[in-house]
Amino acid sequence: MVERKHDREFVRTFFTSPTAVQGEDDSAKMIRSASQLSGMQAPDVWVPDNEDATAPSMREEGAENIVEVVAENGADFPGEIHPRVVWHRDSPQTRYQGFQQMMTIMDPEGGAAEHIDGFVIPEVGGIDDWKKADEFITIIENEYGYEEGSIKMSVIIESGLSELAMGDLPDEMVKRTNNMERMFLLVDGEVDYTKDMRAITPSGNLPPWPELRHNTSRGASAAGLIAVDGPYDDIRDVEGYRERMKENQAKGMLGIWSLTPGQVVEANKSPLPPQSGSWLLNVGDQQVELDEEDGRQVYRGDALSLAESGDGYVLTVGNDERELDEEELSKELLDMAEYIPSMNDIVDSMEEFEAAKEGGKGAIAMERSATIVIDGVEVDISNDRMWDEATYQAAMTPISLFQDVYENRPDQHEDLADLYSEDILERAMNVGA
Amino acid sequence: MVERKHDREFVRTFFTSPTAVQGEDDSAKMIRSASQLSGMQAPDVWVPDNEDATAPSMREEGAENIVEVVAENGADFPGEIHPRVVWHRDSPQTRYQGFQQMMTIMDPEGGAAEHIDGFVIPEVGGIDDWKKADEFITIIENEYGYEEGSIKMSVIIESGLSELAMGDLPDEMVKRTNNMERMFLLVDGEVDYTKDMRAITPSGNLPPWPELRHNTSRGASAAGLIAVDGPYDDIRDVEGYRERMKENQAKGMLGIWSLTPGQVVEANKSPLPPQSGSWLLNVGDQQVELDEEDGRQVYRGDALSLAESGDGYVLTVGNDERELDEEELSKELLDMAEYIPSMNDIVDSMEEFEAAKEGGKGAIAMERSATIVIDGVEVDISNDRMWDEATYQAAMTPISLFQDVYENRPDQHEDLADLYSEDILERAMNVGA
């Protein structure tokens, strides 16, 4: 894996707040309240947003608000702070404004700079455009006497050009002529990307852009960065937000934009393993979670039915009736069943594999069994899965994420202790060590 | 957005015709009739096809037929004219034939050249192969005294090499050593691409190639070009053609190949917003359009049923019965509902946002409400959607396309007036100005 050079190796949440709101007594109201978030409501990366979330006429005031609020509350903020400034690949004027905003924010006299971890640069184009932003940050570092490369830089991928630029990044970021190793997040911005790609959907909803998300995740993997998905606009739709995160996680994109503290809570929890394991049955296109009852897993849907018949069974899936003996039935249900391991299960498996490895074994079988109940009929299923070094390494990802969170977010220890037992927390911190 | 340098910023239709047919009194019959199309039957780009659609033995005659027919009818043809000549990345002989065909067609003495907008080059390989075609066109421009760069060039992406080359295009096309800024269309050619990729499907049908289409659309976005999908072979299958175009549009690929004037009509209309808005309900995997009746939206499917029960409601979705109060029911249906805005709706929203922006607001809520009727029970739903600058810009795409069509295709004004009222046409032309 390409080494990640910054403190955080994982970022679950990227929360934006308008820096200056018109018509309020305190135009900094939104960032003032955001700066006081903590625990699960506080994001891993907080983004005072001096670009799209703030009206153009308010952005000068926005930059000053950032200075004021971060100077006051930055020391206590539990996540990292990365303001977004204006930028555009097609406009030197906008780029120079972005430079000026960064100058304002990083001025040591303002008292905010020491709490600022980096900047988010939107609307970047090809790799040469990324370098212009990097160069401005280098100038700021030199002007104010910060260490060269110490201010992180993240970009929003919202054009075809920047999607392509991610492929150039591994070779370009190591050149001596830039300080691009400051790169931190690759964040998709699907609304502007949709505009840039000139896509149309009948309802005006955003296209799903699976290839963009793949390419961003791959870009992060290849350059040692962190991939973050764009905003999920329908704030009320918690189920949809969770579904999107599940899809993203299967692509290696473990972070997501959050528009409200409620979304932050969801997104902070989403990539963490569940408290308790559960069994699912895949029937046709549908996935039904089984109800645990006295150690048995009870199916309560109506797409499946099961009856004993003579010395065998009749299993009905939709309209398809099958006569099966006990072994065939068990095999059939095993094929349909899927187990979602808990944090406890994952830690158990990893410890077991680590012990086996120390004992000189390269691969061991992990057994998983259950009694499934359909229409009152009980069926035992059992499965062996081979674990080798590669399985172990791939299973490590959610644990590494947990460890990164636990180390960097002491403000979430209480919430984590509500989710997991003390014993599990400790063992999870020691796995892979 | 990368600036598009040619007259047309959008191309909906790419219609090919055989240039010389054997065994006919008039071998130019097909292009002669195609050259007389107008209105919705006439494509944005017409392609007299001197490659695959024409037998190899007929291609010399084909080039002469192009000259004859375009000299005669080219001045009146309402779209652009881009003949396809032969070319192959692996064959210098074929490439030289392509050069000769272009020389024949562009000879000022023939009288066709002034009506020819560019050439379509099939079977290109890596970017160096594209440059060979560009160089031949530069030589033709110099030989005959046309302005350098004035003849457009489009390519067919039908190999893995050319798919990769699109990533190199933004940096290569601006070099002083070529005139590649003449580039116009990136057109997928899925039949030959399938061969080049050595893909197999059981039925012999073409694979869907979603990644290719994404990459072509991205290539167009990054280089300021226009993306066009390949031919849809099953000419009778209008529904399938429409579905394909809808998919493509969600990828930013707004143009498609047409094999018949009937397909041209479909493809010319497909990306234009509908005359009237409509409500859909998403139930499971299915999408059902509601019937408007006295201003209410009536559901006529049978996957949903709804009944009043005491002071609440019972909503049945498939086999799943839920008891809900009025608010929960409204929320549930809102989640299922989707509105497809009409041209009128889109123009309204954009004007509203433009007015708000002038009034100093950066974001406004657009409300959309309806009364939905299921099994005779009425339910009111209502949704606010936040519009900011980015939403506005993304919603602009179908309007920009419409404006491009309206400006460049006066022959379609009558058809457009049948679709939209005079008032809407005028307002749509002024939005975003």
Add this chain to the structure above:
Amino acid sequence: MVERKHDREFVRTFFTSPTAVQGEDDSAKMIRSASQLSGMQAPDVWVPDNEDATAPSMREEGAENIVEVVAENGADFPGEIHPRVVWHRDSPQTRYQGFQQMMTIMDPEGGAAEHIDGFVIPEVGGIDDWKKADEFITIIENEYGYEEGSIKMSVIIESGLSELAMGDLPDEMVKRTNNMERMFLLVDGEVDYTKDMRAITPSGNLPPWPELRHNTSRGASAAGLIAVDGPYDDIRDVEGYRERMKENQAKGMLGIWSLTPGQVVEANKSPLPPQSGSWLLNVGDQQVELDEEDGRQVYRGDALSLAESGDGYVLTVGNDERELDEEELSKELLDMAEYIPSMNDIVDSMEEFEAAKEGGKGAIAMERSATIVIDGVEVDISNDRMWDEATYQAAMTPISLFQDVYENRPDQHEDLADLYSEDILERAMNVGA
């Protein structure tokens, strides 16, 4: 198509075996038995696996086992032999071990070298890392006096960096400073790729990675190599393995990893055209194969029903009832129907097209008709499909694969004769010649 430079133009199967197993009398047991496979159980490429399948402490012994077993049985092994050695983009130590293992295996004194076709290099990174492996192989060729470039090299794509590197390959592999034209297979390794991309799925199952598979297939197409998918872990799940291969084939990825001789048999047969043709009906999301009975195709599912009614018909699809006349019914069923041609059918069509081409025709209509029986009611359907040169070329892929197998795998002639008649075998070998 980019020319493929090696003997095999297609590889269906990539079968790995542990080179040294601890605690056995004969630590070479697994490769000894694998080396004696033949016929459908023998893979096109056999990979004595001195990396992940073999415990780190056993790998020195593993390299010696390869020498011993290949020296003894290599001459008779019907496929190619490509041992996998250790390698890692992040570890010079591992890379040097890989070099030493290759030196051991290729030492002419061991007697194995003449039967070794190439090496498989896992865990490669960017293109410069690929070149390091190429250089080691060049040194080995010079050291032992083999022709430069004669030892093939295949890589496992299991990182974002190597996925990107495939885009650089066409330009890099032809440089005079390397011998990368030895490149042979691009093999996906989804377990380690999942780790490198840091992807998470709830159950711990592998994500499907469709974009990776596309990019690997495209990389192979662009560089004249062969694409192979990674291991399918659930050995019992034959249906799932077949489904995966079908998906891969539609992406142009015709080879797949096999973990057992049983999987080898499945994967050797999968891309070959079927013995007999069959009709399918697509009803909603489902595909039902029709039963041939006295030359008629009988539908036995229950998602469709059909009845005569007056002088017309009533066709019921799910809950949707439609009244149709004979022509409409025939058209409706034609839209649902799909024909899966047999080897015989494909050879017939190709011969027919070849004859037409010789007769000067560029395109001909291929007719396909059937009598479909639903609920006892017979309906005749018939379809014309246009074949032109491109259709012919795309249809050639399964035949070219068959020809490649037939030429290179005489040990499978008997199995092929069980599948296809003698006459068909002969004609299939002559098509496209």
